[in-house]
Amino acid sequence: MENPGPLLDGFGRLHDNLRVIVTDRCNIRCFYCMPEHDVQFVPRREILTFEEIERFARAASRLGITKVRITGGEPLVRRDLPVLIEKLSSIPGFTDLALTTNGALLREQAEPLYQAGLRRINIHLDTLDRERFRQITRRDELDKVLEGIEACRRLGYDPIKLNAVAVKGLTEPDIVPLARFGREQGIEVRFIEFMPLDAQGLWLRDKVLLADDILAVLSREVSPLVEIPDRDPRAPASEYEYADGAGKVGFIASVSRPFCLNCNRVRLTADGKLRYCLFAIEETDVKSLLRGGASDEEIIEVI
Numbered sequence: 508m509e510n511p512g513p514l515l516d517g518f519g520r521l522h523d524n525l526r527v528i529v530t531d532r533c534n535i536r537c538f539y540c541m542p543e544h545d546v547q548f549v550p551r552r553e554i555l556t557f558e559e560i561e562r563f564a565r566a567a568s569r570l571g572i573t574k575v576r577i578t579g580g581e582p583l584v585r586r587d588l589p590v591l592i593e594k595l596s597s598i599p600g601f602t603d604l605a606l607t608t609n610g611a612l613l614r615e616q617a618e619p620l621y622q623a624g625l626r627r628i629n630i631h632l633d634t635l636d637r638e639r640f641r642q643i644t645r646r647d648e649l650d651k652v653l654e655g656i657e658a659c660r661r662l663g664y665d666p667i668k669l670n671a672v673a674v675k676g677l678t679e680p681d682i683v684p685l686a687r688f689g690r691e692q693g694i695e696v697r698f699i700e701f702m703p704l705d706a707q708g709l710w711l712r713d714k715v716l717l718a719d720d721i722l723a724v725l726s727r728e729v730s731p732l733v734e735i736p737d738r739d740p741r742a743p744a745s746e747y748e749y750a751d752g753a754g755k756v757g758f759i760a761s762v763s764r765p766f767c768l769n770c771n772r773v774r775l776t777a778d779g780k781l782r783y784c785l786f787a788i789e790e791t792d793v794k795s796l797l798r799g800g801a802s803d804e805e806i807i808e809v810i
């Protein structure tokens with residue numbers, strides 16, 4: 508099989524973006540993502556090894572995947588993560604390798620990850636208020652996250668983005684302080700509409716703090732915002748520039764402006780399942796192929 512790509516789906520969408528979930532475990536417990544207690548994690552033997560992830564990633568690169576994001580759970584709780592970063596950053600087709608983290612372990616890990624080749628990082632931070640941070644994450648780790656952001660700035664990560672989940676009735680007071688913090692630090696803040704991803708079923712449509720409402724607050728209280736024409740219309744975030752030139756802000760408006768029509772992603776779960784959507788009801792087992800002696804061509808065929 509010389510040139511098997513590109514990866515076009517039945518709707519004509521081109522998939523060039525791979526999310527690799529390296530663990531389902533996490534060191535904090537955001538209420539909109541995980542229950543506080545008794546979370547059932549995948550047994551360790553079921554988790555793909557770095558060698559298995561690399562093999563899958565190399566096959567995916569032959570199908571035209573160019574963008575890879577490492578995520579979780581919390582990716583930084585996976586031991587020796589820089590080893591995986593090094594493996595993936597050596598794959599020639601990957602032009603864009605990024606990581607999404609809650610930042611609590613970044614102070615210690617930002618440097619080894621940078622040394623391994625990582626440059627792009629998204630850090631999850633919903634609030635600068637210690638009490639609300641504790642309420643959202645059920646942990647008292649705000650200072651560590653802030654130190655992690657500082658470590659990334661010092662090392663020269665670029666871009667650094669902040670992911671702020673916006674929940675109505677809770678995070679309104681955080682919009683302006685986060686935006687100001689981003690402007691001061693030269694970091695883009697991305698507000699993410701609360702999505703029904705929690706296992707506990709806490710999501711309600713009227714708990715979604717809508718991108719348009721945040722935009723109105725920022726334009727009024729920080730600086731007017733001007734939409735940046737989409738360079739990549741398939742990117743999920745709409746990006747705006749402050750009219751005074753001091754930085755950018757993004758919105759992932761999955762609820763009010765769904766972008767399914769332009770979706771360009773596939774996901775590899777920690778236990779080796781290939782999924783086409785966060786909300787997929789079907790998934791394809793690739794771990795059994797990786798562990799069962801399948802050839803690269805068979806893996807490519809399944810993708």
Ligand code: SAM
Pocket residue numbers: 533539540578579580581582607608609629630631670671672699700701702703704705
């Ligand atoms: N633990 C890392 C973190 O928190 O960034 C990576 C995994 S986390 C599932 C990836 C991103 O999903 C987070 O940055 C957070 O912004 C977002 N997220 C989690 N639950 C969400 C929800 N219910 N609605 C919207 N975004 C959510």
Ligand code: SF4
Pocket residue numbers: 533534535536537540541579580581609631
């Ligand atoms: Fe952990 Fe990220 Fe989920 Fe928060 S959003 S509980 S940090 S995996």
